[in-house]
Amino acid sequence: MTSVRHGRQRTTRTDAAEQGGTPRRRFLGYLIAGPTLAVAASLASDLLVDGDPAGAVVKSLPEVSDIEDLGALLTTAAMPTASLITIVVNTDGTASFALPRAEVGQGITTAAAMLISEELDLDVSKIHVTLADARPELLFNQLTGGSNSVRSLFHPVRVAAALAREQLIEAAAKQWKVRKAAITTHDGTVSAPGHTATYGQLAAAAAATKTTSASVTLKTSSDFTVIGTARNHIDSLASVTGTKTFTMDMQVPNALPTMVCRPPTIKGTVVSVANLAAVQAMPGVTDVAVVSTGVAVRAATFGQCIDAVRALTVTWGPGSEDGKDDASILAQLKHAEVPLLVPKVSKGAHTIDADFTYYFRSNSPLETNCAIADVRAHSAEVWSPLKSPIVAQGHIADLLNLPVDAVTVHVTPGGGSFGRHLFWDAAIEAAEISKAMGKPVKLMWHRTDDFRHGRTHPMATSRIRATWSGKNVLTFEQRHTSILTDFSHGLGDVLTAYSATLPVGKLGFSETVFELTQNVPYNFGITDQILNEVDGGFHTGSMRNIYSPDVTTAKELVVDMLAEAMGQDRYQFRHTFLKDARSRAVMDKAAQVGNWGRTMPAGTAQGIAFHQEYIGVAACLVEIDCRPATVNRPIADGVTGPLVTKVVYVVDVGLPINPRGLEAQMLGGIMDGIAQALTSSLHFSNGLPLEGSWDNYFYTRQWNVPPDVTVVVMPPTTGKPGGAGEFGVAASMAAVACAYTKATGTLPTAFPINHDGPLAFTPLPTVPSIPQSPVDGLSNAF
DSSP states (O other), X not given: OEEEEOOTTOOOOOOHHHHOOOOGGGHHHHTTOOOOHHHHHHHHHHOOSOOOHHHHOOOOOOOHHHHSOHHHHHHHHHGGGGGGOEEEXXXXXXXEEEESSOOSSSOHHHHHHHHHHHHHTOOGGGEEEEEOOOOGGGTTTTOOOTTOHHHHHHHHHHHHHHHHHHHHHHHHHHHXXXXXXXXXXXXXXXXXXXXXXXXXXXXXXXXXXXXXXXXXXXXXXXXOSSTTSOOOOTTHHHHHHTOOOOGGGOOOXXXXXXXXXXXXXXXXOEEEESOHHHHHTSTTEEEEEEETTEEEEXXXXXXXXXXXXXHOOEEEOOOSSTTOOHHHHHHHHHHHOOOOOSOOOOTTOXXXXXXXXXXXXXXXXXXXXXXXXXXXXXOEEXXXXXXXXXXXXXXXXXXXXXXXXXXXXXXXXXXXXTTGGGSOHHHHHHHHHHHHHTSOEEEEOOHHHHHHHSOEEOOEEEEEEEEEETTEEEEEEEEEEEEOOOOTTTTSSHHHHHHTTSHHHHHHHHHHHHHHHOOOOBOOSEEEEEEEEEOOOSOBOOXXXXXXXXXXXXXXXXXXXXXXXXXXXXXXXXXXXXXXXXXXXXXXXXXXXXXXXXXXXXXXXXXXXXXEETTEEEEEEEEEEOOHHHHTOOOTTSOOOOEEEEEEEEEEOBSOSOHHHHHHHHHHHHHHHHHHHHTOOOOEETTEESOOSTTTSOOOOGGGSOSEEEEEEOOOOSSSBOOOTTTTHHHHXXXXXXXXXXXXXXXXXXXXXXXXXXXXXXXXXXXXXXXXOOSOGGGGOO
16 A cells, blocks of 8 residues: 655645735734724714715724634644645555544545545545544644634645555556556546556555655646535435444443433532442442542443432532522623723714623533543553544543553544534543543443533623714724633643643633634724633533624624614625625625515514624524514423524635535534524523533424525635534524514523523432433333
8 A cells, every 4th residue: 555645845736716815924913903092082083974885984904813813723733744644545446544633523524535536536435534543743733623624634635635646647657657647547547548557456556665755736626526516424324324333332342331420510529428339239330439520330231320320429529610600600790891992972973882691501412421441550542532632642641640652542423512522521531430440431421411510602791882973883892701711622732732721821712712713894993802701610612613603693783783773774784894795795695595675574574694704704694483473382391482484594615625514514503503592501500500401401493493494605716615614603693683683673682582581491400410211211202
């Protein structure tokens, strides 16, 4: 076989658009932006005139994310180790690639196979993509997050594949004694007049004897035959037939089911266990051990684990957030809010103020947190769906007092993530339990553990002040105050992960991510967005799209308020003030496909919203039904409320690799956006969420899914792909909020809108920490 690497020394020829980019030196220019009383007053006095809206808008300076966004930072960080990207051509004519990212259903393995197929001239079905084990030598190049996977792999993977093809041609030219120019490749076959051979037949001859640099020319976008075509995910059949192997499906010798009895408050610790011996004697139980997170139980079945966990009598020490509830946390956030700088103006100018609250939301995917660990005296092996496996490996090695190279961390496919698997809670906990028991364990968190002790999207407030006069917006400032977002995974490497845990590093890391992702995409004069975070005692994480859903929803609601105050149509207002043609194009397409402005019954309405991130742009149009008959419709074991009846989502990611996969990602993001706007949140009481299952947590259900959903993937507008994994959430949440405001005539100030209503479920007890296994499943079937 031949192993092909992508080296930084190699030169490539690409489209002019692919070579494009904003020079980093422009970054300094943005530092001068920011509202001051003197400037705001000057603008207010200079622009008190009416004029043509298109020509009179106050141009805004570029923002940090316009120049260097989070994805670009992650791509730059990955470049030094791009030479370690390896594709193997096998003797059976297939190609293999160990992807240094996590597959959690977003389709990254399919996208990688398509990139290889394009440059290697080999059918996608003959390309085997697996997930790479933790590789510390990759440094920043094994983090799955920030919608960055395709962006960072786009060139390295293509270069490696193109080089493999060149080496196969070289080997054929030598064997056949013909000129390389006379040789062609097609679908795994190398041909020349009078000669033909498969890739497998040439693989050994093409193998390099030493690592050297080489140049290669990539296809131009006009020659693409795979990139940009709609493909099913390569693992779709396995997923729908139940043959796909997830962590809990793996059969590691002697790794028995294991669960943990957890505290009744966040980060509580074990003081004592009154009946440890009695629980250890229960049927099927093999081991019981006190660990840092609670009391672990290992048994022959998970049912026996549940029985044992419920039987434990534990005295618990205090946690980090004891006694806190929604009201006290909100008061804490209000106290930490950074003041607005622009004063309320008068004498011809106008001010709009708005204040929004966003409650905690669960970070739990459908697959509950899990890991398998086999810890021995001088080595350890761990399996888990990890998006930052290098950091996980380092933490596990520290815990076990082993050198890093003695710890093998296998990345398994994940059943969803929403950012949850950026953290290694289950992996390190399984390793700790395995060490304590001296046996392999198959750890599974109970669903109640996930909701109450898993990761959450932080509670936050967002305040906006905008000033306007005539047909111009003069200033737009936003203050976002949040419970601290945990970025202890850093950029996927040990060094930045450590720095993100330092007292100064925590907020600094959050503010950096905020600046690299957030923006005001409109020409609103002087714009300013500031983040402040407090209280690092909660289990938080970078839930899908991090800050953007909350920030964008607040922003777009105020855009609607500005449009109404200035007497303009909400869509036309956005079109006038958006900064560039790509942005206006997605807005126009959404309005066109969604039939913007059509006559609708009272109590129903359209909403439209825009979002820019990951070098992409998106617009979402929704229709909502807030009439009493709809809001009060009976729903079994659910919450009622407004119903989103139609969604049109238009997305431009620059260069779409797999439009079908992109459409699927947008559909998932739309469901997230609807949920976060209307129904999904956690209610904190006495330091713990009341929600303990999906029955309690009202994510978008079948009865809340709009019957009419259209996703429009715009044709390529640039020569490089933008991010997509998180891109469907912010605009859809904002559009739902805008539609609700129009339909009801009431501006929502807290999200989801039903959070402050009557609790729609009976909370599970906190002791025992998990409920009894149900035995009446058939009686609950629909």
